[in-house]
Amino acid sequence: MAYEALYTRGRPKTLSHLIGQEHISNALARAISSNRLSHAYLLVGTRGTGKTSTARLLAKAMNCERVHDAQNSGRPLEKKEIPCNKCDACRNFDSSPDNVEFDAASNRSVEDVTRLLSTAYLAPLRARVKTFIIDEVHMLSFEAVNSILKLIEEPPPNVAFFLATTEINKVPMTIRSRCQVLNFRLIPQATIAPYLLKLAGRLNVTLQEDAAKKIARLAEGSMRDALTYLDQCYAMADKEITLENVNETLGLISDESLDEIILAVKAKDRAAVGRAITGAFRSGLSANIIAESLITRLRDIEFDMLDKGEKNFAELDKIIDALRQATGEMYGSGIPDIILEMTLMKLAAPVQNFVAMPTVQNSAPRENLDAGQKIFYDVINSLRGEDKGLDSISDQAVVMNFAGDELTLGFKSSAVAGIFNKYHKQIEQGATQVAGRAIKVSVVVDNNLPPAVFKNMSELERSNLAGAMKILNASDAAKIND
Helix, strand or coil: CCCCCHHHHCCCCCHHHCCCCHHHHHHHHHHHHCCCCCCEEEEECCCCCCHHHHHHHHHHHHHCHHHHHHHHHCCCCCHHHCCCCCCHHHHCCCCCCCEEEEECCCCCCHHHHHHHCCCCCCCCCCCCCEEEEEECHHHCCHHHHHHHHHHHHCCCCCEEEEEEECCHHHCCHHHHCCCEEEECCCCCHHHHHHHHHHHHHHCCCEECHHHHHHHHHHHCCCHHHHHHHHHHHHHHCCCEECHHHHHHHHCCCCHHHHHHHHHHHHCCCHHHHHHHHHHHHHCCCCHHHHHHHHHHHHHHHHHHHHHCCCCCCHHHHHHHHHHHHHHHHHCCCCCHHHHHHHHHHHHHCCCCCCCCCCCCCCCCCHHHHHHHHHHHHHHHHHHCCCCHHHHHHHCCCEEEEEECCEEEEEECCHHHHHHHHHHHHHHHHHHHHHHCCCCEEEEEECCCCCCHHHHCCCHHHHHHHHHHHHHHCCCCHHHCCC
């Protein structure tokens, strides 16, 4: 006899075997016990969560002789009794002509659906209820959906429909409104792992707990995927399935290799990062798989830290954010390996991603600068309008210092300072007249000076003006009003 895959051997035989969907199995058990089953069900959920298996259990229970006897006698049924799997109807269910199953993904035209449902109006040959299980119903064409709509709306006697889909948003509302909807949840890892350990015991193979947890995490809520992974490891292993076997069989990177990369990044050791990532690439894994595995491992580390009461996640969050961004860049790129390597290298020796505006440190007290600025701007205001060249140049001057009788002005470029020298004597005379004593004016050039209009403003005024320049895309603050 040919080998039977675990995901077929592991299919639930009764409602009590439906793992991770207790909210559905409990509700269906009550409905069956009280004989309040609907003629149409829409089973919704991601892959491998038990939609088709539940549809088969329901279809079998509708024809189960022991279930029917319990309903007639008013005896409440337990989940492990639904269905009994012992009566003739249950044993012959898979070969019964009254049970029709088809995949809408490959039979999506109106002709396919019409042919498959052509017997709906005929009485069942052997069973009490004729059942139709349609998988991936959202794949049906518009015309095919309309062809089954009338059947669901006004069903013939003793006919039941079970429609399964992974994308309920693609199922027309006309269908949804005529069905009872069963929402299947993702199965938690904490539920999948113990089931795998129990199943491995029946197979007479030892499954290590950390290996079971790794498979459960890879399954992402799908029991079928978990059984497929276990089946693959079971075929390759001897009498024990270890975490190393799982990583090797499924082509995964070990936690030790991931921890080596993470520790090297946290230690800011670029050489160690290079060695660790090179070793990971030598295992034959793609950059995308390594990056996603790193993110998953960092997530596990953070949850372990939470369990220990630690709260400092800033560094790990920074690494996760950088890897998430790199993962997006790698898809479709011709150099994913280099993108991952450079991301890790930058994390090991981060570079500031901003340039702070240079500031001029003034040794003079603030009151001296205020006095110097008052003298200078009083002079400029008194001369304003007499010479347009002076008006333009004076706006670019910064009062650097005012000590004793010397006023120091700064300019960002030597060219502007040279032009200002034409008015040097005129400014000195004006300053002497304003101050009431002889004032000497000196000029310095400093390329790191901030804009003059910024320098001589208060913090609030400077912030407002900077915002205006950004909004108006203006490079010269003096031209904002133009």
